[in-house]
Amino acid sequence: MTIDQQNTTNSSASLIQRGDGLQVVVGLGKSGLATVNFLHNLGYKVAVTDGGNPSLASQLPSDVLTKFNGIDSELLSSASRIIISPGIDPFLPVFADVHAKKIAMVSDIQLFCDVCKAKNIPIVAITGSNAKSTVTTLVGEMVKNAGKKVGVGGNLGTPALDLLLEPIEIAVLELSSFQLQTTTNLSAQVATVLNMSPDHLDRHGDMLGYHREKHRIFQGVKSIVVNRDDPLSRPLVADDMPTITFGSNAPDIHQYGIITDSQGDMWLARGRERLLHEKDVPIKGQHNLINVLSALALGESVGLPIDGMLNTIKNFVGLPHRCEFITTKTFDNQHTLDCYDDSKGTNIGSTVAAILGLGKVYQPKGKKLAVILGGQGKGQNFAELAKPLSQFASNIYLIGEDADKIQADLQKGNLLDTVKVIHCQTLQNAVKQGFDDAKAQADLGVLLLSPACASFDQFSGYVERGKVFAQLVV
Template sequence: MSCAATELSIPKNSGLQVVVGLGQSGLSVAQYLIEHGYRVAVTDNQSAPALADNLPAAVEIRQFGAIDGDLLQQAARIIISPGISLDTPAVAAARQASIPVVSDIQLFCEACTVPIVAITGSNAKSTVTTLLGQMAADAGINVGIGGNIGIPALNLLANPDMELAVLELSSFQLETVTDLGAQVATVLNMSPDHLDRHGDMLGYHQAKHRIFQGAKSVVINREDPMTRPLVADNLPRLSISIHAPDKDQYGLITDADGQIYLARGHKRLLSADKLLIKGRHNLLNAQAALALGELAGLPLDSMLTTLQHFNGLDHRCQYVTTVANIDYFNDSKGTNIGSTMAAIEGLGAVYAPKDGKLLLILGGQGKGQQFGELTPFINQYVCQVLCIGEDSLQIEQHLRAVKLSDEVTLHQCETLKGAFATIQQVTASSLSQVQAVLLSPACASFDQFSGYEARGDYFGQLVAQLVVQSKTVPVS
């Protein structure tokens, strides 16, 4: 149906639930509400949403082609998809009329009867959510893992035997959540992201920190004051750090010989060289999962066993292969500067003791970020920067404005394929310091790709071509 096809006549206070946005979460909301006997309408900006055919037949009101403001004004409650901004005129008008606007996560937490571990942050939330979920499963717990990753939260309720829910939550999902009531909640880190949606860091911070409402315990990052909730000090909490542990808290212990250990208080838990995931940022992710798991009641020995077998997630600082003695890493999921900072610092610290540097590929859609914040990290660990995508010139301007080192060479390459042509040129020199190539764009991918997965997959294809070329080059 088009949004102008029919004139609706819906009695006020009829209990009509209007779902705004028909992505995976919107579809899960419509299915859930129909199953629970509600009258449901769906509206979406697209004239023919891909998932429209999957809607239950009982959803009779389908207003597509625009967000239908008249329909929203007749709603008892609006359930908004995370991709739809609260500033959308039709939604803003409904809120002005005091019509409740919530997300699928609000419906989930009202219906869920098992403990919830709630995880957000600018970066690493998918890695920590997946790792913690695996820790719970390996410990014999029937766990549901979803939210902003994989399965929509409401679909987890279909499992009657679920004992624990582990949710990754985005700022978009959290901005319409009240009193989540998680057993354990954390904001892993905070760095500028989605400022085009939230307006400024204050708005972004406020959205993220809604995760702490009603929480029974929390995990904080001692390196980042913005992860600390403004809640009572007597609330049970654990903290994590890339430095030595505080008393009875998580951190890293470094021996005189340079060996690094995950630790809780004075107790060494696991040597870092036993982990398959590399980089200092991943040591912080490991601690976060351990701390969350401890507060959720998971056994430590089992968690440590899982940790040693965890090899990370696709497109998240993922080791691809080594070509001509240069390691290639796919961090296409690095879509903001905070994520890229973590990748540069985490991997850079691995190669620095070998006098090696990184070649960094940046660029795409910049989302209003200030890329000059990357300059100190680049100056320390990077010798070549290759800029691609829509905002590549702006990125260069920002980096140079904050005194990019003369020892860092910056190239404009336009595309990822063009970047690989440059990689071959700069690494052919015997004077090259490059020991690793890192795709960590700090940008959205939609200027040239359908998503970060497609960008990362293409990076992998280009690396595979280098492997083939390296095997066909004749030996002189």
């Protein structure tokens, strides 16, 4: 069931016209604080409630009403509109009365897009199960290098409403399914679902629910970018919708893809035109070439010059904790182990992309991967990992809360018996096991942290997990 079906999504009233009703912000993280400040500056009466005792409370304006250590149901029932933080499920029992009274419930993204419509600020909207942070950052760099004032944020980095603190000419937003769940008629200049693989099924129920929330990004869209390799990314839109596609195969005219020459080298291409050799792309792996192609398609959709976009790509080294090369360890002056931090790989699709992307680089060198998996599995079925792990890995190190489930799912997925599965419990134990195995296995060339899970069972987030990994391997 969607928020629309409960008739609790945003009212159509413009934010520019201030109302007198109480605005209740639920959740005081970064986006919640940005929302409070935004509404307060517009002259609204604002209250905020949170299930815990948020550390950002000291930064609130003095006249904002607060109810902490539990979401306050009486405050919700008295609201004219509720702005809910993305990490809070809008169908928790505490919101039952809200739905019954048909009180408007929106995201901060809804407020942001209403302002963008009023000010004619075009939005580049990006979602997907994987790679959205990389693509959002790259597109933002492309826009900046084209000489335009750009705001880059949303689910990534700066909360969307804080982007309005400075003049911007174009907004590039990474959007999660949680943010989109309470956003209606985004009306982006261009939007894309980069890819679809199981994620957040514990909240959305099943792939149909997850797919439905992701595809809300296309409501009111003016043009679309589509991944040819992933049918689930294609929206149901009018046949005359301006569309650019990208994919791993050779592209048709005016589309983006990869041309492989007779020597096996890969080229980024638009139609038959070769744009950039793979060696000139700093972020490695076929999956990253596809990410770059999606950024080119998005940039073209908002009129960015191709030469400037290609120069941006040549200087883009990627994001921390996203298949980031950390170091090469050398053992006994002969065996080496390349260590990669993909801690941001918190779902199956992301980990599959990392395994395939690195596996296709190291397999021709006669090297296998050791992959660290585990954490909080978010209701995923890990059987899909069995095939790429069987092809490219020799060792799997399981850590965290759902280690037993991951092993059971891999067995159901017919993981080859030649792949060793070792329960390590902690990241520290997994790294030590990787080092020990690298000394004994000449064909073990990569230690990859790509857990396919959330990290909150053992860490404050994927960033801390990645930093701890980097400290352990250097």
